[in-house]
Amino acid sequence: MKKINYNNLDQDLYTFTLKNGFKVYLLPFQDKKNYYAIIGTRYGSIDIEFDNPSGKRIKTPLGIAHFLEHKIFAQEEGDDPFVYFAKSGVNANASTSFDNTRYYIWGVNDIKKNISYFLDFLLSPYFTDNNVLKEKGIIYEEIKMYEDSPEWVLDDEMRKNLFYNLPYKDKIAGTIEEVSKITKEQLYEVYNTFYNPSEMFLVLGGAIDVKEIEKLLKNHEMLNSKKKKPPVKHLTYDEPSDVKCEYKELHMGVKIPKIRYSVKINCDKFKDLTNLEVSMYLGIIIFALFGQTSDFRELVTTQSLTSGFFVEKNRYANFATIDITAESDKADMLINEIDKVLDNVKITKDELERLKKVWIASEIRMVDSVEVTVDNVYSDIILYGDVYKDRIKSIRELDIKRLNKFVKQLDLSNRSLVMILPEEEN
Amino acid sequence: MKEKIIDLKYGKLHIIKTKKFRTINVKVVLKEKFNPDNITKNNFLTDYLMMSTKKYNTKKKLALRTEELYSLYLGAYSKRRGNFSVVRFNLSFLDPKYTEKEMLEESFELLHEIIFNPNVKRGSFDKELFKLVAKDLQTEIETIKENSRIYAVIQMVKHLGEGKPYSYNGYGTIEDLEKITPTNIYQYYKELLNTSLVDIYVAGDVNDDEIEKIVLEKLNFKTIKKDKGSIQLEEEKKTGKIKEIIDESSFNQSKLAIGCKFYNLTEFERKYVLNIFNLILGGGFNSLFMQEIREKASLAYYINSTINKPDNIMIIQSGISYKNYKKTVKLIKEIMKRLTKELIDDSIFESAVVEYISVLDEVNDNLDDILEYNYTKDLLDLDELEERRKNIKKVTKEDIRGIAKKVYIDTIYLLKGGNDEKD
Numbered sequence: 001m002k003k004i005n006y007n008n009l010d011q012d013l014y015t016f017t018l019k020n021g022f023k024v025y026l027l028p029f030q031d032k033k034n035y036y037a038i039i040g041t042r043y044g045s046i047d048i049e050f051d052n053p054s055g056k057r058i059k060t061p062l063g064i065a066h067f068l069e070h071k072i073f074a075q076e077e078g079d080d081p082f083v084y085f086a087k088s089g090v091n092a093n094a095s096t097s098f099d100n101t102r103y104y105i106w107g108v109n110d111i112k113k114n115i116s117y118f119l120d121f122l123l124s125p126y127f128t129d130n131n132v133l134k135e136k137g138i139i140y141e142e143i144k145m146y147e148d149s150p151e152w153v154l155d156d157e158m159r160k161n162l163f164y165n166l167p168y169k170d171k172i173a174g175t176i177e178e179v180s181k182i183t184k185e186q187l188y189e190v191y192n193t194f195y196n197p198s199e200m201f202l203v204l205g206g207a208i209d210v211k212e213i214e215k216l217l218k219n220h221e222m223l224n225s226k227k228k229k230p231p232v233k234h235l236t237y238d239e240p241s242d243v244k245c246e247y248k249e250l251h252m253g254v255k256i257p258k259i260r261y262s263v264k265i266n267c268d269k270f271k272d273l274t275n276l277e278v279s280m281y282l283g284i285i286i287f288a289l290f291g292q293t294s295d296f297r298e299l300v301t302t303q304s305l306t307s308g309f310f311v312e313k314n315r316y317a318n319f320a321t322i323d324i325t326a327e328s329d330k331a332d333m334l335i336n337e338i339d340k341v342l343d344n345v346k347i348t349k350d351e352l353e354r355l356k357k358v359w360i361a362s363e364i365r366m367v368d369s370v371e372v373t374v375d376n377v378y379s380d381i382i383l384y385g386d387v388y389k390d391r392i393k394s395i396r397e398l399d400i401k402r403l404n405k406f407v408k409q410l411d412l413s414n415r416s417l418v419m420i421l422p423e424e425e426n
Numbered sequence: 427m428k429e430k431i432i433d434l435k436y437g438k439l440h441i442i443k444t445k446k447f448r449t450i451n452v453k454v455v456l457k458e459k460f461n462p463d464n465i466t467k468n469n470f471l472t473d474y475l476m477m478s479t480k481k482y483n484t485k486k487k488l489a490l491r492t493e494e495l496y497s498l499y500l501g502a503y504s505k506r507r508g509n510f511s512v513v514r515f516n517l518s519f520l521d522p523k524y525t526e527k528e529m530l531e532e533s534f535e536l537l538h539e540i541i542f543n544p545n546v547k548r549g550s551f552d553k554e555l556f557k558l559v560a561k562d563l564q565t566e567i568e569t570i571k572e573n574s575r576i577y578a579v580i581q582m583v584k585h586l587g588e589g590k591p592y593s594y595n596g597y598g599t600i601e602d603l604e605k606i607t608p609t610n611i612y613q614y615y616k617e618l619l620n621t622s623l624v625d626i627y628v629a630g631d632v633n634d635d636e637i638e639k640i641v642l643e644k645l646n647f648k649t650i651k652k653d654k655g656s657i658q659l660e661e662e663k664k665t666g667k668i669k670e671i672i673d674e675s676s677f678n679q680s681k682l683a684i685g686c687k688f689y690n691l692t693e694f695e696r697k698y699v700l701n702i703f704n705l706i707l708g709g710g711f712n713s714l715f716m717q718e719i720r721e722k723a724s725l726a727y728y729i730n731s732t733i734n735k736p737d738n739i740m741i742i743q744s745g746i747s748y749k750n751y752k753k754t755v756k757l758i759k760e761i762m763k764r765l766t767k768e769l770i771d772d773s774i775f776e777s778a779v780v781e782y783i784s785v786l787d788e789v790n791d792n793l794d795d796i797l798e799y800n801y802t803k804d805l806l807d808l809d810e811l812e813e814r815r816k817n818i819k820k821v822t823k824e825d826i827r828g829i830a831k832k833v834y835i836d837t838i839y840l841l842k843g844g845n846d847e848k849d
Binding site: 085088092109134145149253293354 | 445446447448449484485486489490493494496497520524525554557558561562565566568569571572573574675676677678679710711712716720721724725726727728745746747773776777780781782783784785787788790791792793843
């Protein structure tokens, strides 16, 4: 077991790997009563096509990763997991993303028993024709719920605009039509490919005894009975740098138009930078250009060009995106201002230094919460392959010269726009 | 963790000392008797005060100041709870031992600026800024309709109790917004500051005397303490039959919002039994609603119930297909009826009690929760943690059956969606 000091903040992080490749990350907190555990696998909605363990190419319906996430809670006998955990006052939930699926539990009681059971139920699937059919009704309602949300629609439509081939273009939950095709055989196929300990890992933080958890995991019967498998190769796709569609508008029952404005950035040219560095530089850029203290924000606020303005960056395989979501009844003017900012990226040393201060403060703050810290470790593993333990140090070391070099290389010309407009009057 | 309460002339200062966190959190609570005419005003006011101050007279300048103070967090909210309307200011900043010694005072100074030094010119709020805030609030009010879940509840409560405090939409109305002017809202602001009952909560690794001194200096309210009556609404007796309303909409999914009322509760039922009852019925992941309506009948992705003690109401919400509307309502009624007749299974009952206790256990793990817990405890006159832990264990399965008889469905509201043919 390896011990690391996390972010130089009196917070330890322990890691080890079981023989079968199952990775473990433990964050023992002092002065906490609660615990929070995530078990993740690197399988998500983009893995609709893959090579199974026998090397056969398999194609599955859209939304199957999400379907599996629901259905893994089905048990052949005994309590269902929610009922089991509830006996200790522990809650459970799960979520599916593009490239990973996570299961999590949180509570205060019976940690050993619950962690042990957590693994048991994830490692013993039970799919039947009947329970698969039943789940479909629930998932159809979930899909319809998303279809009614302008934010979800903007997000889904934008990824469709951005990508030609990358499967990020499709919805995580799939469509009712695709989901209706899912069978128990397909579920077992994806399960057997992606839900083995070599592909999975645990992040556990809170009131935990590291030695005891280590012992529990090393002796866990079902977990250790699964043999190491060679890593699953995820398919790669050729993806052009430009956007597939530059503009799309649709109509929904909204009062004020909603816009999503995205920039598609091919990160291949930043080969000499790590993914984390690229992410940090982009973070600074969006903060400086569009953050609460930017000139842009001052302008659009005083001219009432938008309400509910939100900007973030995302990562999709070797592409990064800058994604702006806004509500505006003067969308043309707003878009014009965004264009201007993106055409002329300038960041001053003052802005950089201010942002560093803000970032460091938030890093210190985050370690006050078990949930936030565990989530951060989980995201690091998914995004960067391992825990980024010296984030604060890296933030301190950011300097304006390197940032300016990055800005020079940065191509922000691949832009796309989705607009949701009010229904047309009949 | 220890709470120290200091009586101030305008209210109480609650200092909660804990060494477990790297931040210091502050909550300033202004309590006033609820008046529906003030909903929009309070929303306007909190928005306006967070936009700028006399000294930091643009949003950008104010934001820059919060960044200088090591990314200090500031927020203001207004909400109704029972017979009260509550305006809250939240402040959170890094413990000065991670930044600079002066940050304690400077952070409180900014809170002072926000509350006591608004951007005012010649007896009225700044006209340009006023327009911006009004426009944003107008958008917020107009776009509620876009969120079918919230909109369904807003429509439902109108029918649940016309004229009752809970029947008013907490976002405010365009009509009320149009009545607000830069001058009359400034007058209202002064009134609010001078008449509200004030509670201040400070939590973190702090020194009592130092905090008391800073609070007296920086948060110098002029109010004189006076009784504002009870938060609790009067109970409503069951009358007539269930109201059923169906409205059309252009959404895909239909949204169900059911309003229930409870009456005749004993103090013990109100303080304890109700919580367990709700956890069992629809409050938890593992509730009867989730098990029977989602898992067994596949009718919904989510279905939950929430209780609102000061209003004596419970709201059930779900998203369903219109074709399953009758079936879902029937099941909900059956489950509620069953609880009045049969005793609940041991395991379901015990799980609910354990869940209640573990939520209490977790309160002290998060500084926001600690403040929220203390504030809610005082507002709703709840018992202390230890007492709650003890008393909840006195709840029995018979109590659950007993309280189930005191809860009845009053209004069933459906915001009808189309698009059923797809599945």
